[in-house]
Amino acid sequence: MLKRFEVRNFKNFRDSVIVDFSKVGGYQFNQDCLTNGNIGKMIIYGKNATGKTNLGWALMNIWSNLLGITLKNAPFLNVDSDEGSAYFRYDFVFDGTSLIYEYRKRAEKVLTEETLKKDGRTVFSIYFDKNAYDTSGLHLVQAETLVFERYKQFLSDDEKKGETLPFLRWILANTALSDESVLLRLINYVRGMNFSSVGDRIVSGPRGMQEEFLEYLDEGDHLADLTAFLNQMGISCKLAILQSPDGTKNLYFDNKTPIPFVLNASSGTLALFRLYQKITMAANASSFLYMDEFDAFYHYEMAENVVRFLIKKYPKCQIILTTHNTNLMTNRFMRPDCLFILSQSGHLTALCNATSRELREGHNLEKMYISGEFEPYE
Amino acid sequence: MNDYSDLTPRRRRRTLLIVEGNHEKHVLFWLIFKCFPELQVDFDDVWVYGTNIYMLYDDIVREYDADWDEVDVDLPYLVSKKSNLNSIQRKNDFINVYLVFDYERHDPSFSEEKIVRLQKYFSDSTDVGQLYLNYPMIESYQDMPGFPDDAFMNHKVSVTVRPGSVYKGTIRSSVIARMTGLPQKIREILKGRFGIANNADVETCMLHILSLMHEETFVEDTISFLARYVNKQDAITAANQFEDLVKKQSYLSEGIDFWVHMKNVFKTIIRYHICKADRIVSNNESTLNYADRFRNINYQKILLAQNKVSADDDKGFIWVLNTSVLLVPEYNISLVSDRSQ
Numbered sequence: 001m002l003k004r005f006e007v008r009n010f011k012n013f014r015d016s017v018i019v020d021f022s023k024v025g026g027y028q029f030n031q032d033c034l035t036n037g038n039i040g041k042m043i044i045y046g047k048n049a050t051g052k053t054n055l056g057w058a059l060m061n062i063w064s065n066l067l068g069i070t071l072k073n074a075p076f077l078n079v080d081s082d083e084g085s086a087y088f089r090y091d092f093v094f095d096g097t098s099l100i101y102e103y104r105k106r107a108e109k110v111l112t113e114e115t116l117k118k119d120g121r122t123v124f125s126i127y128f129d130k131n132a133y134d135t136s137g138l139h140l141v142q143a144e145t146l147v148f149e150r151y152k153q154f155l156s157d158d159e160k161k162g163e164t165l166p167f168l169r170w171i172l173a174n175t176a177l178s179d180e181s182v183l184l185r186l187i188n189y190v191r192g193m194n195f196s197s198v199g200d201r202i203v204s205g206p207r208g209m210q211e212e213f214l215e216y217l218d219e220g221d222h223l224a225d226l227t228a229f230l231n232q233m234g235i236s237c238k239l240a241i242l243q244s245p246d247g248t249k250n251l252y253f254d255n256k257t258p259i260p261f262v263l264n265a266s267s268g269t270l271a272l273f274r275l276y277q278k279i280t281m282a283a284n285a286s287s288f289l290y291m292d293e294f295d296a297f298y299h300y301e302m303a304e305n306v307v308r309f310l311i312k313k314y315p316k317c318q319i320i321l322t323t324h325n326t327n328l329m330t331n332r333f334m335r336p337d338c339l340f341i342l343s344q345s346g347h348l349t350a351l352c353n354a355t356s357r358e359l360r361e362g363h364n365l366e367k368m369y370i371s372g373e374f375e376p377y378e
Numbered sequence: 379m380n381d382y383s384d385l386t387p388r389r390r391r392r393t394l395l396i397v398e399g400n401h402e403k404h405v406l407f408w409l410i411f412k413c414f415p416e417l418q419v420d421f422d423d424v425w426v427y428g429t430n431i432y433m434l435y436d437d438i439v440r441e442y443d444a445d446w447d448e449v450d451v452d453l454p455y456l457v458s459k460k461s462n463l464n465s466i467q468r469k470n471d472f473i474n475v476y477l478v479f480d481y482e483r484h485d486p487s488f489s490e491e492k493i494v495r496l497q498k499y500f501s502d503s504t505d506v507g508q509l510y511l512n513y514p515m516i517e518s519y520q521d522m523p524g525f526p527d528d529a530f531m532n533h534k535v536s537v538t539v540r541p542g543s544v545y546k547g548t549i550r551s552s553v554i555a556r557m558t559g560l561p562q563k564i565r566e567i568l569k570g571r572f573g574i575a576n577n578a579d580v581e582t583c584m585l586h587i588l589s590l591m592h593e594e595t596f597v598e599d600t601i602s603f604l605a606r607y608v609n610k611q612d613a614i615t616a617a618n619q620f621e622d623l624v625k626k627q628s629y630l631s632e633g634i635d636f637w638v639h640m641k642n643v644f645k646t647i648i649r650y651h652i653c654k655a656d657r658i659v660s661n662n663e664s665t666l667n668y669a670d671r672f673r674n675i676n677y678q679k680i681l682l683a684q685n686k687v688s689a690d691d692d693k694g695f696i697w698v699l700n701t702s703v704l705l706v707p708e709y710n711i712s713l714v715s716d717r718s719q
Contacts, residue, residue, distance in 0.1 A: 356416060357504075358710050364505045372390025373473040373504070 001189070001318060002288060003038060003098075004091040007058040012051040013346045014078045016087075019059070021318065025337035025352045029361050032311050033338045035318060041311055042320045043328055045369070046342035047378060052322040053197055055342065056290040059320075060195045061088055062101070064108055065166040066187060076107050085112045094185040101168065101186075111164040116141075118182065126167055141183050143175045150174075192287035196278055196294070213277050214249060217241060222280075229276055233305050235269050271297040275306065279314070289319045300327040308333055329366045339365065341377050349377040393417065393474040394454055394467075395424040396507075398431070402478050402516050402702070409558055413641040414706055414713055423472075425457060431479035431511075432487040435496060447499045453477070453507050474709070475507035478702040480515040483688050484540040490685050497681045503708060509677070510702035513684055515542050519647055519700035520554040526646050530698070531657055534687075537694040557627060557643060560636065561588060564620065572608050572616050579607055587620055588636035596630060597621050645714045648703050652714075655704070658683050658697045669711050677701060 005019040021038040033041045046052050063069045077086055089102040097119060104113040115125040123137040138144045151170050158165040177184040217223045218241050227239045239261065240254035252258040253265075265273065275294065279286070289310075295303035303325050310319055311333065321328075329339055329351075336352035336359040343349065352359050354374040359365070368374070397403050403424045411419050427434060438446050441456050453475055458467040469475060477500055482488055493511070500509035512518050514535055522530045539545050549555055564584045568574045574583065586603050590596050600617035601610075608616065624630060629639035649668045656664055656671040659679045664671055680701065688694040707714045 356710060362502065364502065367470065368473060368504050370390075370470050371473040371504075372392070372471075375391045 001036060001038065001093060002090060003093050004089075005059055006087070006089040007055075007061075008087040009078045009081045009083045010058050010061075010076065010086040010088070011054040011073065011078065012049075013054065013058065014081045015346055017051075017055060017058070017342075017346050017348055019055070019320075019348060023337065023350065023353075025335065025350070027335045027337060027352075027361070029331065030333060030335045030338075032315060033333075033335055035316060038318075039338050040315070040318055041307075041334070042318075042338055042340060043307070043334060044320060044322045044340045044342055044348070045324070045326070045329065046322070047344060050342045050344050051346060052342055053292045055348075056195050056197065056292050056320070056322070058088070059288075059290055060193060062090055062190055063193065065103065065111075065114075066169050066172065066190045068169065071108060073108050076105070092186060092189065094182050094189075097182050099182060099186055103166070109163040111166060114167055116168055124167060128164055138171075141171070141175075142178065142181060143171050143183075146171065146174060189287040193290075194278065194286055194288065195290045195292070196275075197292040214241065214251065216280070217251065218249065225280075226273075226276055229309075230269070230272060232309075233272055233302050234299070235272065235302075237269075268297040268299065268302070272302070272306070279310070286314070286317045289314075289317060290322075291319070292322045293324070294321050295323050295325050295328075298325075300325060303328060304333070326366045326369055329369055331361050331363065331365060336363075336365065341374055343377050347377065349374075388471060390471055390473075391418075392423050392472050393419045393476070394472045394507075395419065395476045395478065396427050396453065396457055397424060397478045398427055398429070398480055398516070400426060402426070405558060405562065406516065406519065406702070407478075409561070409640060410644060410703070410706065413637055413644055416713060417706065417709055425461065427457065427479075430482050430485060430487070431496065432482070432485065432489065432492060434477075434479070435489075435492045447495055451499070451506055453500075469506070474503045475505075476503055476702075476705050477507050477509045478516070479509065479511060480542070481511050481513045481684065481696065483514060483537060483696060484542070494678070494681060494685070497678050501677065503705070508705070508708065510705060511677070511681060512702055513699045514539075514545055514696045516700070516702065517546055517549055517555075518698050519651070519703050520552050520558065521549045521698050522552065522554060522647070522650070525553040525643075526650065530650055531654055533698045534695040535698055537688050537691060537696060554643070554647065557640065560623065560627065563623065564588070567616065567619065572604075572612050574607050583607060587624075590624075591630065591633055591635040591638075593625075593630040593633075596624065644703065644706070645716060647700075648706055648714045649716070651700055651703055652707065654697070654699050655680055655701065658699065668714075672704075672707055672711055675704070 001021070003022050006016055007013055008016045024034060024037065024039060033039065044052055044055070057071060057073055060071065061073075064071050077083075085104040085106050087102070087104050089100065092099040092101070100117040102115050103111055105111050112129050113127050116123040118137070118140045121137055121140060122134065123140050124133070124135045126133050133148070135148055138146060151165075151167060154165050154170060172183060172187050175183070217226060223239055223241060227237065230237055238254040240252050240258060241249055242252045242258055244250045251261040253261055261273075262270070275291070279289070295306065298306065303323070304327065307321065307328055328334065337350050339351045340348050341351070341354060351365060351374060354377040357373070395407060397407065403426050407424055408421070411417060411421065437456060437460060438451060442449055442451055452469045454467040454469045454472055458465070481493075497509055497511065500507045502508060521533065523533065535545060539548070561584055564587060565580050568580045568583055574580050583604060587600055590599050597617045600620055601613045604613035604616055624636070627639065629636060632639070652668045652672045652675065653664070655675050659676060660674070666674075680699070684696055688696045
């Protein structure tokens with residue numbers, strides 16, 4: 001799992017922002033907010049324009065390195081900094097083995113440095129600008145048979161396109177990884193990472209619904225599960241998959257006269273549907289979810305239900321939610337070490353570290369936040 | 379261009395202390411806030427309510443009706459409205475709301491039912507407010523036969539000691555009363571005997587004198603400071619008089635100033651009151667340390683116990699206990715630790 005993440009000089013984060021999942025307070029309540037002794041469920045608050053969405057993009061940046069997925073991150077570097085590259089560092093731990101992957105980038109696809117460490121020992125470290133390579137630790141990840149010259153060949157091909165092929169991605173693509181390989185754990189974790197933002201395109205029409213998900217719903221009791229989920233969240237409805245006049249199958253509200261779901265659902269229901277789609281398609285195998293303003297369309301009770309649902313249903317998945325809904329700032333199902341404030345100066349602080357007061361289970365955190373208890377950290 | 383100045387964010391992060399009278403504001407909490415700046419209280423946010431807790435009860439009922447404890451009472455709103463403050467305040471502006479009132483067993487309007495309801499409702503300083511009752515009254519923090527003194531654990535006062543002025547008379551000359559009264563004593567001397575008329579000057583001189591910490595240079599320092607405000611001869615006379623006053627408290631011989639000294643005194647007082655509060659409820663000699671005993675404190679149980687032992691008009695008694703000093707450890711127990719300064 002991801003234990004710690006650090007980013008610097010990326011978008012609005014001129015200084016380092018650290019997300020430390022291992023900084024757990026000594027609270028005895030709501031232990032289900034933890035995963036393997038680390039923070040498993042995190043809710044981040046922050047005034048507008050503090051960078052809650054950017055933090056999500058920063059965390060997901062490893063996708064562009066290891067999966068080659070293009071993320072739209074322009075401008076990439078912090079515009080107030082003189083530093084020529086952005087810095088990313090991911091500290092993972094898989095069954096007691098630590099992996100630290102850190103890199104610097106000039107642009108989304110242009111690396112200047114890339115380093116991987118396993119249990120404190122360097123697997124490889126590359127300084128692209130200086131043509132300096134240390135690959136002496138490749139045996140630590142059973143990749144010692146790789147022919148580095150071939151990578152350099154790929155690299156020069158990529159450089160012609162103005163891009164840098166990350167060495168770790170090349171290792172992953174060119175090594176037969178054993179089932180026990182820590183790199184396999186890493187790549188599976190990264191594949192299982194997910195990001196959703198309120199700004200993402202919401203399912204917009206019957207054709208917008210992914211066919212894959214429709215097929216999924218049509219199998220077994222999946223549709224009944226979706227219906228039960230919506231009902232549980234306070235939306236009473238019946239659903240059915242019916243044939244449209246054009247012959248394609250689609251999701252309908254199963255009324256006396258069925259009406260197409262996507263065209264008629266409220267924006268709140270659609271947001272909830274989309275959340276369900278995301279988590280059922282991904283979260284079962286999901287390692288990490290970053291849901292930006294996840295409850296923008298939700299009534300406060302529904303938002304609370306969703307958080308409780310995520311805590312209960314996905315104990316292994318590391319989930320970060322951002323919101324402005326202070327009703328979720330509570331010890332009823334969260335804890336002061338899992339609730340964070342992202343400040344205007346780009347610092348992420350847990351509530352328990354944002355006051356000299358000893359926070360207890362009985363405290364009304366929402367009222368304290370509104371009264372300014374944590375103001376120096378806002 | 380539009381004028382957006384009205385949209386300035388409200389001032390938050392304040393602590394409100396609603397007290398019954400002037401002693402609370404100008405003696406006890408003035409000193410506590412000087413000694414524990416960590417509490418971050420703006421002295422203007424200490425509001426003197428001026429009447430007793432049963433009048434407060436009536437005001438709450440007038441605003442919120444008889445079933446007031448079933449709704450969300452906004453005390454800052456209620457009190458600011460009654461006090462005709464410049465602007466109506468709301469509890470969302472305050473991170474702490476403390477209420478400090480006397481038990482007032484002897485008051486004709488005393489009502490067990492009312493005071494228990496108040497104590498039960500006002501039980502969270504970060505939300506609706508925390509009520510601290512002082513038994514029998516605010517001066518109880520000065521009421522230690524010696525200092526420090528384990529006899530305090532069993533110290534009580536008969537219900538026949540009334541009115542309050544009689545009780546106050548019994549502790550006027552206590553060790554702690556003399557310590558806490560020192561700033562006021564110095565103010566009176568500077569004003570009355572040496573004729574410094576400007577209050578701000580009096581305050582500056584008093585604060586300076588009390589911040590001196592070296593016995594051997596005390597007189598010299600005081601003379602040179604006071605000489606800015608009075609003639610040289612008066613400065614010499616005053617310095618000797620203050621030396622005499624200050625030496626009685628013996629903190630100079632430890633090389634500390636009055637504020638550090640009083641901080642240590644308050645820490646000791648508070649630890650005694652923590653143990654006493656626990657002792658009243660558990661009725662035994664506990665082996666727990668004060669921090670654990672503090673976590674056991676239940677203000678409602680203390681009140682019920684006090685109501686019980688004071689019920690008999692002749693033989694009844696009240697355990698001497700000041701719960702208002704416990705707002706310091708309520709903020710953070712480490713503030714009263716004997717290890718830190």
